Structures are given as structure tokens and as C-alpha cells.
Amino acid sequence: MSFEEFQNSARLYVIGALEPDELQDFEGARKQYGAAAEDFINQCYSLHEAFALSLKPAKASAAIKERLMSMVRERSERQSGSPGA
């Protein structure tokens, strides 16, 4: 697989669109190209950001944050061994 073909596959890989047989070839090329391959794959994840940032933000229920923070603080206190702190 040429590096250009690897790049095409990498963009499919990061969105999970490679077929199983393609994935095998891709992983082989990934090993072959080493650090350059890993760098390129990391760069490809910018595609995720692009898709997400193109969306209209959605409003969440205020209760969600309250519930989330309550759970997080409870866990945090339990882990630090200082309940009620």
C-alpha cells in the first residue's frame, strides 16, 4: 500500500468505515510507515471536530448538570476518603 493509499484508508479508519479485510491491510501499512502513520492518523481525528463543530449547538436540561456534578463530587469525596468534605 502506498502512503497515499494509506492516507485514504486512515481517513476512513478514524470514522470507523473500513471493512474488516481493509482493516487488516491498513494495520499492516500502519506498522510499515511507523511514526509517520501515527502522526497522520492523529491529524485525521480533526475530521471529528469538523463534523461536530458544524452542528447547531443543542440545549441540555439544567437538571443534567446538577445530577452529573452531584455524582462526580460524591465519587471524588469517596476516593479522597473524606466524605462530607
Next chain:
Amino acid sequence: MIAIQAGDPDALSQLYDRYNGIVKALILRIIHNDAEADDLLQEVFLEIWNQAKNFSAQKGKPLGWMITLTRRRAIDALRKRQAYARAEERLRAEPERQPLAWVQNSTAEDISSGDTRALMAKVISSLPEAQQQVIDLAFFRGMSQREIAAHTNIPLGTVKTRLELGLKKIYDSLKELKDEF
């Protein structure tokens, strides 16, 4: 992220305030159900809290990591809840919103400026509609190339070509934008 990794709940609170709109938008875009999206939003931020130690700044920005995690969780939820059929019905009931609603701009509050979103939307909407369609199905529905081919009655080779071309165009445009700023 460093503060979250250190176990500071206030840091998670700030992260939530900053990113919840875009995270929920992505979840909602995938599962098409507001109540489920709120539940999943909470689960995603809880996972961010629990998995923060796995985040590495060397591998990318926090937003990218969060988006990747969010998308995976939302697609898992979609599959686990066997919601494909219901989502299909909703999609059919909303023909004007699909498949291009995800490229529309917004001026509402968000982590990024309206300019950023406008640029992203412009990049994506500049693709031919056929390429947008296959990318939409792959990214927001988590479909494989074969699933897209079956879903759209488009030959598998054509699906692959459209995906490759579309993603390359978006990637190249993003690179140009980054180089400009």
C-alpha cells in the same frame, strides 16, 4: 483537562459549561431523541471524568478526544437500544432536515465562534451531495461501507470512492484553514 485529571470537579463543571452544547448536538444528531440525548450527555461527561487519565495532549486536543468518545458512545447507544428502525422513521418524517441539516450554521452560544462554525459548514457543504450523503451515514450513523451500499443501493466501490474523495476534500480544506491562521 489537567485539572480534571487531578480530580477537580470544578474543572469538569467548567468543561461542561463550555462544551455541553456541541456534545449534545452530536449525540442528538446520532440518536434523534432529546430525552435519550440528555441521559447520554450525562453519561459522556461522567466517562470524561472517569477516563480523563487516558487523555494525552500529545495525541490531540481535548475537544477532539471528547468528540471521538461522544460519537462512539452515541453510536453504541443507537445500536444497543436497537433504535435503528425508530431513527429511520424519524428520519423519514423529517425529510427537510436530512441529510444536510448537519452542515447548517448557527449563531447561538457555543464554544466556538460563529466564524468557525460557518467555515466548517462551508467546507462540508461544498461537497457534492452524493459525497455528503455517504459521509453522513458513515460518521453520524456509524455505518460501514457495505451497510451504506445496502442502505442506499449504491455499488460498494462507488461508496468507497465517494467516502475517500469527500473526506480528503474536508481534510485538505481543514489543513488549509489551519495553515491560514
